[in-house]
Amino acid sequence: MDFVKRHIVSPGKTPHLKTVETDESGPFKDKDAAKQFTAETVDKIRDLQYRMFVEQKQSLLVVLQAPDAAGKDGLIRKVLGQMNPQGCRTYPFKVPSSSERAHDFLWRIHKATPAAGMVSVFNRSHYEDVLVVRVEDLVPKSVWSKRYDIINHFEEGLMERGTKILKFYLHISPEEQLSRFKKRLENPDKHWKLNVGDYAARDKWKDYREAYEEVLDKCSTRDAPWFVIPADHKWYRDASVASIVHDTLVKMDPQMPPVDVDLDEVRQLYERELNQQRG
Structure with missing residues (x-):
C-alpha cells in the first residue's frame, strides 16, 4: 500500500473530514502484522536519520496536530521518538507564555525548527494559531484569517534552506475519543492527562472539524503537504506515519x-x- 498516495491532501482536493474513515486497517491482516511492519520500518528510519545527521545538509520537520487522545504522544513514543536523540528533538507547544504572547505567533516556533542534519517533531504547532484561536474566539477573524499566508511563507522559507516538512492530522472519531477518555479515567497512571477542557471541546467538534478543513485547504502545498491519518487503530496510525x-x-x-x-x-x-600492547 502506498501510504503517501492514500493519505496525502493534494492541493485543491481538500477532503470533507466527516466522510473520511477513521478506522482504516490498510493492508494488514491484523494488529501484530502492523506492529511488525512498524518495527522494521523504524529500523530503516533510524539508519536514514543517522545518515542525515552525519551529512549535515538537510533537515526534517514533522508536525503533529489532532484532537485530544488521538495519539500524538503514542506516535512519538513508538515511532518518531525511536530516532537517535542526538539528532532528533521533540517540542510540545502548550498555551503561550506571557513572553511568547508579547512576540509574533511564529516567534516561539522558529526557534524550534531543525538545524541542518536534525529532525524536529512538533507536538502541536504554529497551526494552533489558526485552530484554537479561531474556534475559541481568542483573536478576531481579521487577525487569524491572515495567518494562513504567513504560515505558508514561513514554511517556504524553511524549505529554501533545506528543510523537508511533513504535516500529519491524526483523524479520530468522537466515539473512539470518548472511549479513550474513559480509559484515562479508569487508569490512575493516566489521570495527569485528564482535562475538563478536553470534554468541553467535544461540544465544538464540528467547529474544530471545519477549522481543520480550512487548514488542509489553505496550507497543504506540493512541497509541504498535509496527511490525514486514520487514528482509531493505534497500530495503523503508527504504521502509516512510519511508512x-x-x-x-x-x-x-x-x-x-x-x-x-x-x-x-x-x-x-x-x-x-596493537603490536605494542601485545609485546
Missing part, C-alpha cells in the same frame, strides 16, 4: 560524507599500537 516518514527520507537520500583522512595511515597506527 510516510521512511519514504520521505529515502527521497531525501542523505549521503555519508567523503572520508578526509588517510585510512591506510590510520590502520598502520592502529596495528602499531
Whole structure:
C-alpha cells in the first residue's frame, strides 16, 4: 500500500473530514502484522536519520496536530521518538507564555525548527494559531484569517534552506475519543492527562472539524503537504506515519560524507599500537 498516495491532501482536493474513515486497517491482516511492519520500518528510519545527521545538509520537520487522545504522544513514543536523540528533538507547544504572547505567533516556533542534519517533531504547532484561536474566539477573524499566508511563507522559507516538512492530522472519531477518555479515567497512571477542557471541546467538534478543513485547504502545498491519518487503530496510525516518514527520507537520500583522512595511515597506527600492547 502506498501510504503517501492514500493519505496525502493534494492541493485543491481538500477532503470533507466527516466522510473520511477513521478506522482504516490498510493492508494488514491484523494488529501484530502492523506492529511488525512498524518495527522494521523504524529500523530503516533510524539508519536514514543517522545518515542525515552525519551529512549535515538537510533537515526534517514533522508536525503533529489532532484532537485530544488521538495519539500524538503514542506516535512519538513508538515511532518518531525511536530516532537517535542526538539528532532528533521533540517540542510540545502548550498555551503561550506571557513572553511568547508579547512576540509574533511564529516567534516561539522558529526557534524550534531543525538545524541542518536534525529532525524536529512538533507536538502541536504554529497551526494552533489558526485552530484554537479561531474556534475559541481568542483573536478576531481579521487577525487569524491572515495567518494562513504567513504560515505558508514561513514554511517556504524553511524549505529554501533545506528543510523537508511533513504535516500529519491524526483523524479520530468522537466515539473512539470518548472511549479513550474513559480509559484515562479508569487508569490512575493516566489521570495527569485528564482535562475538563478536553470534554468541553467535544461540544465544538464540528467547529474544530471545519477549522481543520480550512487548514488542509489553505496550507497543504506540493512541497509541504498535509496527511490525514486514520487514528482509531493505534497500530495503523503508527504504521502509516512510519511508512510516510521512511519514504520521505529515502527521497531525501542523505549521503555519508567523503572520508578526509588517510585510512591506510590510520590502520598502520592502529596495528602499531596493537603490536605494542601485545609485546
